[in-house]
Structure formats: structure tokens, C-alpha cells
Amino acid sequence: MPDPLRIAIVGGSVGGCTLALGLLKHPHIQFDVFERSTFRERGAGILIYPNGMNALRALGVDGDQMMKDAGAFRSAYQNAVVAYGEHKDKILWETSDGVQSVIRTNLLEQMLQRLPAERLHEHKLLVSIEEGASLTLHFADGSSYEADAVVGCDGIRSTIRGIILGPQHPAVPPVNTGFWDARAVVSSEKGLASFGSTVIKPESPRQGYRCGEGSIILFVSGPPGSMAAAIVGGKTGPGDEHITEWKTPITREFLERKYAKWGNQEYLEGVFECLLTPGAGPGVLFQQWESQPAPTYWRGRICMMGDAAHATTPWMGQGFSMVAEDAAVLTGLLGNVRAKEEVEYAFEAYDKTRRGGRPTFVVENSRLIAEIACGSQGFDPATIASNRIVEKYRWVWDGDVEKEVSGAVDYFEALKRS
Numbered sequence: 001m002p003d004p005l006r007i008a009i010v011g012g013s014v015g016g017c018t019l020a021l022g023l024l025k026h027p028h029i030q031f032d033v034f035e036r037s038t039f040r041e042r043g044a045g046i047l048i049y050p051n052g053m054n055a056l057r058a059l060g061v062d063g064d065q066m067m068k069d070a071g072a073f074r075s076a077y078q079n080a081v082v083a084y085g086e087h088k089d090k091i092l093w094e095t096s097d098g099v100q101s102v103i104r105t106n107l108l109e110q111m112l113q114r115l116p117a118e119r120l121h122e123h124k125l126l127v128s129i130e131e132g133a134s135l136t137l138h139f140a141d142g143s144s145y146e147a148d149a150v151v152g153c154d155g156i157r158s159t160i161r162g163i164i165l166g167p168q169h170p171a172v173p174p175v176n177t178g179f180w181d182a183r184a185v186v187s188s189e190k191g192l193a194s195f196g197s198t199v200i201k202p203e204s205p206r207q208g209y210r211c212g213e214g215s216i217i218l219f220v221s222g223p224p225g226s227m228a229a230a231i232v233g234g235k236t237g238p239g240d241e242h243i244t245e246w247k248t249p250i251t252r253e254f255l256e257r258k259y260a261k262w263g264n265q266e267y268l269e270g271v272f273e274c275l276l277t278p279g280a281g282p283g284v285l286f287q288q289w290e291s292q293p294a295p296t297y298w299r300g301r302i303c304m305m306g307d308a309a310h311a312t313t314p315w316m317g318q319g320f321s322m323v324a325e326d327a328a329v330l331t332g333l334l335g336n337v338r339a340k341e342e343v344e345y346a347f348e349a350y351d352k353t354r355r356g357g358r359p360t361f362v363v364e365n366s367r368l369i370a371e372i373a374c375g376s377q378g379f380d381p382a383t384i385a386s387n388r389i390v391e392k393y394r395w396v397w398d399g400d401v402e403k404e405v406s407g408a409v410d411y412f413e414a415l416k417r418s
Contacts, residue, residue, distance in 0.1 A: 004030035011153035012039045015306035015323040017111040022059035022331030034124035048100040050397045052321030058328040058401050070110045072102035073222050080209035087379040093389045126159050148340040150302045158308035164299045174289040179370050181233035182250050184274035184281040191228020194270030200228050213375040215258045230271045235374045247284040288313045297355050298347035310359035316366040322359050332405035349412040365392050
């Protein structure tokens, strides 16, 4: 291939940067990452499960070192416990494999340090793509860029998704799942003081749900000198008609109403205080949205990945791991492209491999776990066990991303021969 394959990555969050890190190993590829605002992350933290780490290895990224540099820590276990009532303190499910937790901004910073600065472009809001022999991206600041292929990593409100499917396609907008969350992140010492030693144990990092009717609290307990988090969430219901936007200011009245049945839990007031304290969190409730099933992830030499393709609710903690798997498959395919005419074969193979497969399983089962954690089936552990939640987690964690990449490349080669 005499000229480099020019890849435009639209979206500079951890998804787009993960793909860029993978493409670094291919000398015939020239990528540029375009971020609509600045390279910064939103949200409290990221959970990284074994399949996410395996995807980073498949990308050729030293994920262990990157996580260490970002200050990640590993949890001893994750469980869900009934908060009150007849089955108080009963365990609904528990996993023993450690999940890594990392602050989003720290992870993105480490990614950016590993990428060439001249390939990172801020304040590039995509307006349109002109499709011809080359793809010309037009940005709101009047600039443009020519590429041989475009990958959309631009999130749940993706511009690229509308370009691929057509702006009026019914599957373009995401759907409101009827769940919400809010979060507070503090030091591990503050977390222990505010939430108590029942749920925060710096000497034994862990993650634990406390589950109640219509609402939950997820406690993330990091080691000394790191962080602790309290994430509240639940299902909207009567009295929540005002929660219609992407985010809504959080109030004590709302929290007290949602947790009225929880009684005098030792941690409840501390959670409320931290949620309402400026600096501990954004001070808002976030509505949880997910993607509608898309009829395709690509059109021509344009494709989408991560939340642009299959945004999910956070209850399985698989947002990063799914985008890392997408990136591994795309990197494996684009690494085998030797002419821009082959890009469409690569994107078709990516679509066959990822659409309707593991990401869809995560979207569907994350929503199921949300319903169960909020009491849709009651809180009898024997009843909850029939859902085989731990098996669902393990099926996702044990995914063979190398096999997915190999299968996608085989399909790509078959398309070239056909």
C-alpha cells in the first residue's frame, strides 16, 4: 500500500483513544482523533473486567502497566445484598473474581500520554461527511479533513450513527430505560467516615450493591489512600415526572423519598451528604439510556463502535470492556487492509462479528439486572438464583476476544476472495 490508510476517529473519549492505541502498531495506518470539545472524561469511574483486559492485550496495549499508572485497584469480590425487610443482609449474588476500578479522567490521561499529540484534535464538532473517492469530514469551525475510512466513537448521541442509518431512521435516537443514577466519589478515608465500616473496607477493596424496592446503592471501596464511591440508582416511578432530561439537579427531598423504606441505615445520611456536597459529585441525577438495536453498524467506509453502536445501562459494568472488544476486532481487521477499497470488507466483517452478539447480550442483561436489583422479583435469594446472574457475568468475562478477531479476519479474507 504506497500511501497510508487514513482513518478518522470521531470521538476522543476512552473508546476512541482505545482504538487509536491499537492502530499504533500498524505502520501503514495514519489515524487522527477528533473530539468535539476537549479531551476529558465525564463520570466517576470505570470498571474493567477480565474481558476488557484481554481486549487490551489483543490490541497490543500493556493494560496492566496502564492501569497501574492510572491508579486502578482490584476488588476482592462483588456482591448484591438485600438492604432491609424480610431478607435483610441476604446475598442475592456474589462473584469472587476481581474487577479493576479506575477513575475515568486518570485512565484517559494515561491513554493520551501514549498517543502522538499531533494526531489529537480538540474542538472538532462534526457537521457532515462528504462521500466521494475520499471521505471529507466537515467541522463546525469551518475546517475539513480527508480520510479513507471513518470510525464513530462519539457516544450515545452519536452523529455518525445518524449518518450511517439516515437521520430519520427510527433506531437513531437512544431510548430512556426508566432508570436513573447519581454518584459521589470521595477519598477512602472520607468514605469510611461517612458510610461506615459495614460497607467500606479499605483493607479489603470490594464492590457491593445494597438492594431495595425501586432503589439501590452501590458502594465501591478502594484501598487506603485511594477512593471510595457511593452510586445511588433506581427505577423512576410516581412523583418522578420531572426526571425527563439527560440530567436533573439532585435534591434531598428526592433522596429521602426514594429511600424512605430503608429505615435508619448507618450509611444513608453519609451517602446523602456526599451526594449533595459540591466537589464530591456532579450534583445531578442522570437518566439511563440505551441504544435501540441497529440494522447495521456500517455503511460504505463509515462504521460505529462502542456507545455509538450499542450503548448500555451500567448495571453490568461492561461499557469500557465492550468498546475495547470492538476496538480489538476493528484493529485486527484494519491491520489487514491493504487498499482503501478493502475497508468495506473490513467493516462488513466487523458488523457480522459484533452486531447482535456479545454487546447485545450485555444491553439486554444489564437491563435485567437493573430490574432484579430494584426488586422486580422480590428479594428471596432462591427466586433470584433462577436468573443465573453469576453465570451471565462469567459468560461475558470469559469471552475469547482473540477468537473473535481471528474469525472476523477469516470472514474478511473470504469477502475479498468472493
